[in-house]
Ligand SMILES: Nc1nc2c(ncn2[C@@H]2O[C@H](COP(=O)(O)OP(=O)(O)OP(=O)(O)O)[C@@H](O)[C@H]2O)c(=O)[nH]1
């Protein structure tokens with residue numbers, strides 16, 4: 001681990017399209033070593049447990065995790081299959097600890113990467129205390145959601161993105177979500193925060209008595225170097241289109257804080273130019289946006305490399321941290 005650990009940026013909802021990005025604010029360095037301390041003498045009652053957020057791609061699971069935590073720990077984009085790993089967020093309270101796990105969107109896979117993402121999601125949802133099925137209240141509830149509900153039976157359903165539709169449509173979405181097998185779906189907007197405190201209270205209430213699985217103050221288990229690579233990928237997702245997002249992987253190859261070297265892998269020679277941009281414009285924009293989310297002084301060097309096979313087999317995916 002580096003001496004200087006990049007700090008998490010408190011979660012701020014994304015600015016409206018065209019708007020200026022919100023400046024990052026400082027938070028304390030969270031330490032992230034999982035451990036289970038012995039219960040206190042006399043046993044002050046702590047409720048703790050695991051919640052998995054599952055759903056189709058793009059319904060807003062990662063945005064919801066960030067909103068629940070009040071801190072950005074999972075990257076977000078408007079492209080499907082943004083999340084490629086299990087991402088742990090820890091919500092600490094005076095007498096509770098809720099560990100919320102973000103997962104890749106469950107979808108019909110088109111190759112080894114897709115199959116790997118689906119497996120990661122199903123595995124992450126196994127054995128948790130509450131599976132939360134997230135659906136898109138603005139996009140309609142359909143066969144993809146029913147497939148997820150059948151694959152990983154939920155204990156609670158969240159209808160997200162209610163800020164995008166009028167009240168009447170929210171009621172219709174709630175009625176549709178009730179058909180997914182769990183009564184009383186929860187309406188929320190991960191973007192505006194509407195309904196989030198109520199959802200958090202409900203999740204806390206469902207935790208059984210148990211230990212704090214992570215030290216208080218822990219926010220996530222995402223390793224720092226992986227986080228920087230994820231921030232780079234998030235920015236690339238924001239500026240690229242079509243198939244390109246699925247062809248990109250990022251990995252940090254050198255960490256001499258505050259200097260970080262990050263490689264961007266693309267699958268085809270033709271994609272290299274798009275990622276670099278005219279005169280390096282895209283890389284420059286990506287680097288600036290990533291640096292803005294790291295502690296002052298961070299210097300992120302970006303390199304683009306063609307690697308036809310990064311998404312082709314499980315071993316390669318694991319080497320990339322997926
Ligand atoms: N208006 C609105 N947009 C939202 C809301 N929640 C998420 N979004 C947007 O929906 C898109 C997808 O969000 P993500 O959080 O990346 O979705 P995801 O379910 O994690 O997607 P995968 O990781 O691909 O499975 C992004 O453009 C978000 O900004 C919401 O409550 N309201």
Ligand SMILES: [Mg+2]
Nearest residue numbers: 061062082083
């Ligand atoms: Mg996600």
